[in-house]
Amino acid sequence: MAEIAATRPASTVLLLRDGTTSAEIEIFMMVRHHQIEFNSGALVFPGGSVDKNDNEIAANPALYSGGEGLDADALGFRIAGVRETFEESGILLARPKGSSELVDAKRADALALAHRSALNEGKITFQTILTDNGLVLALDALVPYAHWITPEGMPKRFDTWFFLAAAPPEQLGAHDGKESTDSIWVSAREALAGGESGRFKLPFPTTRNLIRLGKQPNVAAALEDSKGMSIVTVMPVMTKTATGRQLRIPKEAGYDGEVFDVGAMG
Numbered sequence: 001m002a003e004i005a006a007t008r009p010a011s012t013v014l015l016l017r018d019g020t021t022s023a024e025i026e027i028f029m030m031v032r033h034h035q036i037e038f039n040s041g042a043l044v045f046p047g048g049s050v051d052k053n054d055n056e057i058a059a060n061p062a063l064y065s066g067g068e069g070l071d072a073d074a075l076g077f078r079i080a081g082v083r084e085t086f087e088e089s090g091i092l093l094a095r096p097k098g099s100s101e102l103v104d105a106k107r108a109d110a111l112a113l114a115h116r117s118a119l120n121e122g123k124i125t126f127q128t129i130l131t132d133n134g135l136v137l138a139l140d141a142l143v144p145y146a147h148w149i150t151p152e153g154m155p156k157r158f159d160t161w162f163f164l165a166a167a168p169p170e171q172l173g174a175h176d177g178k179e180s181t182d183s184i185w186v187s188a189r190e191a192l193a194g195g196e197s198g199r200f201k202l203p204f205p206t207t208r209n210l211i212r213l214g215k216q217p218n219v220a221a222a223l224e225d226s227k228g229m230s231i232v233t234v235m236p237v238m239t240k241t242a243t244g245r246q247l248r249i250p251k252e253a254g255y256d257g258e259v260f261d262v263g264a265m266g
Contacts, residue, residue, distance in 0.1 A: 004152045007159040009073070011081035012047030014145065014209065015091060015167045016219045017185065024187035025219055027210070028089055028167065031183070031200075043191060043200040046088040047160070050080040053125045057137070063130050065095070066140025077161045078139045083126045086112070087119055089183065091171045093142070094135045102138055105170035141165050143226045146253075148205045149235040162209060164226050166219050188214030204236070204247060204262060208255045229254075238262075 015028040029043050057063050058075035067075050082093045090112035092103050103111070111133065118124040130137065142163040150157035186194075188210040194200035195207060202210070216222035232253040239246050244261060251258040 005155055005157045007149055007157045009050040009077060009080075010048060010158040010160040011050065011077045011084060012045050012160055012162045013081045013085045013142065014045050014162065014164050014213065015085065015089065016164060016213075016222060017167045018219050019187060020185075022187065023217070024189060025213065025216060025222060026185040026187055027191070027213070028091070029184055029186055029191060030088060042203050042206070043194070044203065044206060045162075046085045046091075048080065048084040048088070049158070050076045051083075053127055054079040054083060057127050057130070060127075062136075063127065064137035064139050066138060066142075070139075075139070078142050078163070079126075079137060081142055081161070081163050081165075082137050082139070083119075085165075086126075087116065090116060091167060092135075093138045093165060093168070094130070095138050097134045097136050102141070102168040103135065105168070108168070108171050143223050144231055145226050145229075146205075146209055147231050147233045149233060151236050151238055151247075153238070160205075162205075164213075164223055166223065204260070205234075208249075212255060 017026050017028075019026050027045070029045060031043055054076045055072065057079050058067075058072050061067065064075070064079065067078070070078070086092050090108065092108040092111060094103050095101060096103065096107075111129065115124060115129050119126060119129065129135070142165050144161060145164045146162035147160070148162065149159050191200060191202065191210050192207065192214070195202035213222060216225060232250050234249045234253045234255075236247040236249050239248065241261075247260050247262050248258060249255060249260070
């Protein structure tokens with residue numbers, strides 16, 4: 001029997017803003033580079049693995065606010081979410097030390113210009129950026145939304161927390177041009193329609209979370225609803241049928257079903 005691959009802790013952030021041209025919520029999404037090993041070419045939310053430096057930041061409460069009552073693992077997931085969001089979109093969920101306001105767009109852009117490439121290349125740590133610039137991570141800006149674990153049997157597996165966050169005003173975001181080749185603000189409806197038409201390649205968890213988010217009328221409602229939500233961990237179980245593949249997930253996870261057809265066998 002093949003050995004089950006261990007899971008790697010990871011975070012994903014759904015950055016939200018109220019629609020600029022319609023009454024729908026818009027989400028910041030990126031197209032993964034086709035040469036990336038995981039989810040190549042897919043339309044995804046910013047995110048990635050929790051790293052050693054995230055856990056080092058977690059051990060230094062002077063570098064974040066809003067972490068009250070969270071254990072080291074929970075802190076690591078949130079810190080990774082803020083870091084990955086900055087690395088992949090340039091949007092920074094942080095406050096100047098002593099301020100209740102998030103960093104403004106001008107400062108966030110300047111920080112991204114100065115440090116984003118070096119951070120992505122491992123030449124500087126996120127902790128150094130925060131310390132040198134007098135910044136405190138706004139962990140309270142993240143609202144837990146979902147918890148997915150890659151199915152057993154997959155060669156690369158992640159234990160991923162999804163968070164919602166209202167994008168700071170005027171911080172528009174942009175892909176890095178390396179891991180991601182494009183980025184858009186898109187409504188859940190548009191993204192799902194693109195998945196149906198073949199314009200976008202949408203991973204299964206992305207599709208399910210877009211459908212759920214698309215039911216919310218605005219950002220404030222989405223955040224408020226999530227704050228009271230009981231989160232059920234989802235680890236899909238794949239089965240082969242005569243016509244293709246099916247994924248089974250817990251019905252109580254709130255994704256409008258339990259069994260989903262995910263296409264013909266390749």
